[in-house]
Amino acid sequence: MKSLRASLASVLIALLSLGTARAAAPLKALILDGQNNHDWKSSTPHLKQVIEATGLFAVDVATAPGKGGDMGAFRPKFADYQVVVSNYNGERWTKETEEALVDFVRKGGGFVPVHAANNAFPDWKGFNEMIGVGGWGGRDEKSGPWLHWEGKLIRDLSPGPGGSHGKQHAFLMETRAPEHPVMKGLPTRWMHAKDELYDRLRGPAENVTVLATAYSDPATHGTGKNEALLFAIQFGRGRVFHTALGHNNGPDLTSQKCAGFIITLQRGVEWAATGKVTQKIPADFPGEDAVRSRP
Numbered sequence: 001m002k003s004l005r006a007s008l009a010s011v012l013i014a015l016l017s018l019g020t021a022r023a024a025a026p027l028k029a030l031i032l033d034g035q036n037n038h039d040w041k042s043s044t045p046h047l048k049q050v051i052e053a054t055g056l057f058a059v060d061v062a063t064a065p066g067k068g069g070d071m072g073a074f075r076p077k078f079a080d081y082q083v084v085v086s087n088y089n090g091e092r093w094t095k096e097t098e099e100a101l102v103d104f105v106r107k108g109g110g111f112v113p114v115h116a117a118n119n120a121f122p123d124w125k126g127f128n129e130m131i132g133v134g135g136w137g138g139r140d141e142k143s144g145p146w147l148h149w150e151g152k153l154i155r156d157l158s159p160g161p162g163g164s165h166g167k168q169h170a171f172l173m174e175t176r177a178p179e180h181p182v183m184k185g186l187p188t189r190w191m192h193a194k195d196e197l198y199d200r201l202r203g204p205a206e207n208v209t210v211l212a213t214a215y216s217d218p219a220t221h222g223t224g225k226n227e228a229l230l231f232a233i234q235f236g237r238g239r240v241f242h243t244a245l246g247h248n249n250g251p252d253l254t255s256q257k258c259a260g261f262i263i264t265l266q267r268g269v270e271w272a273a274t275g276k277v278t279q280k281i282p283a284d285f286p287g288e289d290a291v292r293s294r295p
């Protein structure tokens with residue numbers, strides 16, 4: 001009897017500790033980098049810290065070989081993660097790795113391209129479907145519509161290049177999907193720190209919700225349109241949060257230290273990973289009068 005009780009107790013303890021371990025286990029995120037026309041060696045540790053600061057995620061980094069390197073060795077195990085964040089803009093991966101990423105997202109994984117990650121892979125169909133729209137790399141009207149906002153979303157098929165930006169400056173962001181989990185409760189207008197305001201991004205733009213736009217002022221060599229800059233994309237059973245914000249000038253991370261960039265990224269990564277946002281909105285989310293940055 002005693003030994004039966006003891007073994008029942010040990011089973012109970014094992015079950016309880018398993019439960020506790022599960023409850024405490026963080027979500028897992030993977031950042032991809034290794035090539036970028038921006039200083040990824042400065043931005044990846046920042047992005048990692050920002051995502052881990054939610055208290056929800058443990059973050060790993062998978063670094064692809066540099067230019068001309070052997071991509072055969074770059075085989076991240078996407079399935080070990082809930083969300084993959086791309087800080088990569090460079091050469092194609094192997095067919096296997098590319099298909100593994102598409103498969104991961106299609107089956108319910110999250111994907112978060114940051115800034116120039118949307119410049120990558122102009123000729124990879126699945127990638128462009130995941131990110132919705134991208135820029136440069138020969139993109140033009142054949143890549144798909146340019147998304148801008150004039151009282152409603154405009155899918156502009158007029159001919160022209162896909163991807164440009166004017167002079168760097170701080171600019172006003174405007175929420176266009178206030179009920180979306182990423183945006184719910186955030187101010188409808190907020191100042192974003194000095195950054196490149198990407199314009200004329202183009203792509204398949206299927207199943208895209210434009211979350212926020214910014215006016216691209218001709219005075220700073222912009223388009224005169226409200227350019228779409230934050231996006232939510234449904235891709236199969238997976239979710240993509242795409243932020244076109246976050247330029248860095250070498251190790252200068254001014255745009256990525258904007259509280260608005262940080263908080264929308266944290267919420268977007270959680271939404272991409274789980275379909276929900278449980279984070280409270282911090283008191284330092286910027287309003288429309290001034291930029292608010294974190295150290």
Ligand code: ZN
Nearest residue numbers: 116196247248
């Ligand atoms: Zn940039």
